[in-house]
Amino acid sequence: MTIASSSHINSSLHLCLNDLRLAGVVACLPDHQVQNIQLTDQFSIDDIRQISRSTGVESRYLADKPVTTGDLCLQAAKKLLHYLEWPLESVDGVILMTQTPNQLLPATACRIQHQLGLTKATFAFDVNLGCSAYPYGLWLAGSLFSSGVKRLLLLAGDTISHIVDPTDRATALLFGDAGTATALEKGESDTWHFLLGTDGSGADCLQAPNGGHLSMQGPSVFEFTLREVPPLIERLNSILGNQHDCYLFHQANRFMIEHLRRKCSIPPEIFPINISKYGNTSSASIPLLMASNLSNSYLKPSARVALVGYGVGLSWAAASVAFESDIAFQTMHFSDLI
Amino acid sequence: MKPEKISDFLFALADVLELDPEALTPTTSFSDIDWDSLAIISTIALADEHFGVMIPGQELSECKGIPDVLDLVKSELPS
Numbered sequence: 001m002t003i004a005s006s007s008h009i010n011s012s013l014h015l016c017l018n019d020l021r022l023a024g025v026v027a028c029l030p031d032h033q034v035q036n037i038q039l040t041d042q043f044s045i046d047d048i049r050q051i052s053r054s055t056g057v058e059s060r061y062l063a064d065k066p067v068t069t070g071d072l073c074l075q076a077a078k079k080l081l082h083y084l085e086w087p088l089e090s091v092d093g094v095i096l097m098t099q100t101p102n103q104l105l106p107a108t109a110c111r112i113q114h115q116l117g118l119t120k121a122t123f124a125f126d127v128n129l130g131c132s133a134y135p136y137g138l139w140l141a142g143s144l145f146s147s148g149v150k151r152l153l154l155l156a157g158d159t160i161s162h163i164v165d166p167t168d169r170a171t172a173l174l175f176g177d178a179g180t181a182t183a184l185e186k187g188e189s190d191t192w193h194f195l196l197g198t199d200g201s202g203a204d205c206l207q208a209p210n211g212g213h214l215s216m217q218g219p220s221v222f223e224f225t226l227r228e229v230p231p232l233i234e235r236l237n238s239i240l241g242n243q244h245d246c247y248l249f250h251q252a253n254r255f256m257i258e259h260l261r262r263k264c265s266i267p268p269e270i271f272p273i274n275i276s277k278y279g280n281t282s283s284a285s286i287p288l289l290m291a292s293n294l295s296n297s298y299l300k301p302s303a304r305v306a307l308v309g310y311g312v313g314l315s316w317a318a319a320s321v322a323f324e325s326d327i328a329f330q331t332m333h334f335s336d337l338i
Numbered sequence: 339m340k341p342e343k344i345s346d347f348l349f350a351l352a353d354v355l356e357l358d359p360e361a362l363t364p365t366t367s368f369s370d371i372d373w374d375s376l377a378i379i380s381t382i383a384l385a386d387e388h389f390g391v392m393i394p395g396q397e398l399s400e401c402k403g404i405p406d407v408l409d410l411v412k413s414e415l416p417s
Contacts, residue, residue: 050356054376170375218375219395222382226392259383 012195012232012316014239017142021187022321024084024328027180027284027291028076028157030063031334036173042166043173051173056254060176060279062161067334069100070108072179073155074115078338080153080181081116083328088116092149093123095141097133097156097283099208099312100163101126112155130158130206131250131311133283135319138307139194141184154182158282165213174253175214176279180287190302193239193320195232199224202314222256225310226263233264236306236318244270244320245303246294250310251275251285282312291331301325339389339412347388347411348404354380367403375399385411 036052036059037045052058063072073096081088094116096109109124118124129136134156141154157179164171205221208214237243247266249257254275261271272293281288286307299305303323310316332338348362355362355377371377378398385393385407391414393407401407 051376053356054354054380217395219378219382219399222379223392223395226382226386255379255383259387263386 011228012197012235012318015139015194015196017139017145017192017194018189019187020142020145020189020192021185022323022327023183023185024080025180025182025287025290025330026076026080026083026328027178027288027331028072028079029061029278029331029333030067030072030177032062032064033059034062035059039173043169047169048173051169054253054255055174056273056275057174057176057279058276060161061178063159063177063334065162067159068102068108069098069157069159069179070096070102070111072159072177072334073108073157073181074112074179075332075334075336075338076157076179076181077112077116077153077155079330079332079336080183080328082338083330084183086151086183089119090151091118091122091153093144093152094118095124095137095152095154096126097129097137097154098126098158099128099130099282100158100160109155129313129315130282131252131285132309132313132315132317134250134286135194135307135309135317136196136315138182138184138192138319138321139196139317142192145184145186151183151185154184156180156182156283156287158284160214160280160282163208163212163214168213168215170216170218171214174280176281178278178281178284178288180284180291182287187324189324190322192322193236195236195318197228197232197316199228199314205314206312221311221314224314225252225256225260228316229260229308229310230263232316232318233266233306233308236320240304240320244306246270246272246299247306247308248272248286248289249308251278251289252280252311288331291329294329299323299325339408339415343388344408347384350384350388351381354384362404364404364408368401373399373401381407385414389415391415
């Protein structure tokens with residue numbers, strides 16, 4: 001796989017948004033937790049240990065069919081709306097970032113609009129992105145506020161376990177499922193910065209044909225990540241003139257993200273990692289990391305947080321977001337009562 | 339490349355691949371080693387960490403032993 005080379009410094013688009021507020025994030029996990037070490041029907045114990053040592057994944061939550069991406073995101077959205085006490089009629093739209101929608105058509109976000117009981121005066125659509133989905137979604141959703149939107153739900157979720165080949169060493173022990181909901185509204189925050197990029201010459205590195213299994217060329221993806229992410233972080237820090245208070249990286253693989261952390265000179269105490277418990281949850285991984293690992297006490301008021309996604313596409317995005325101190329972060333399980 | 343840098347690199351690679359610390363030498367063949375995508379990813383990371391070079395994954399996958407890997411590292415080092 002040959003990926004076109006690109007300039008390290010200028011290979012991302014820099015865009016800015018103002019006057020936004022991130023009100024809360026809820027992540028919904030399937031009920032079924034699987035320990036990798038139990039999967040001895042498909043793999044030897046030695047294989048599982050070696051793979052887990054490298055990827056860092058010890059357990060994952062998997063959505064038993066027929067639980068879908070939409071189901072997980074719906075539960076997260078219900079819990080979030082309930083917690084924030086947002087009237088249904090105050091929500092102007094729903095955007096779902098996913099690579100595993102419930103069906104080819106219609107857009108899963110349309111079903112969710114109805115299931116949540118939102119009014120018909122609501123926009124709803126899906127966006128097909130994975131590892132980079134969340135910072136892309138924040139940029140896209142945030143951009144809509146200048147057109148008059150006052151509140152919206154940004155959903156990000158995947159059930160990659162449904163498209164994994166259970167005998168494939170590279171993917172079968174890596175991916176977990178989750179659905180998340182993020183509440184955005186008009187606010188008075190400092191500027192949010194976004195760096196966005198795409199290199200479709202590497203599209204074959206991570207792909208799933210219609211109706212087929214996911215395939216991943218791990219070394220090519222890692223090579224791409226090492227080439228693009230460190231300059232991306234350097235540029236994001238230079239915009240701010242400083243390091244961020246916290247770095248939330250897409251939880252791709254522990255070996256990879258630890259290497260990136262060291263290369264980017266980010267201290268471990270401001271670089272949470274949760275892949276051991278949840279696996280790589282694709283589009284959900286960054287909001288799941290927020291919901292599971294951030295608490296208001298962890299972040300100082302007006303903290304600057306870097307959100308960094310990279311992978312399938314090939315696509316990458318980094319966001320520098322100003323967090324206020326009263327953001328709601330919660331995790332839940334699919335069957336939890338709301 | 340200094341011999342001590344090479345031995346540090348091979349020591350770290352053996353550790354990641356769960357081999358004996360002395361299992362990898364500059365002449366080791368991969369005939370007895372599982373040279374899979376995990377090994378290749380580890381080698382890309384360690385070459386970056388120890389020598390500051392990026393070795394292409396595709397070329398690494400075609401290596402038959404440590405001599406090929408070291409040749410790739412040398413070819414990426416500034417002359």
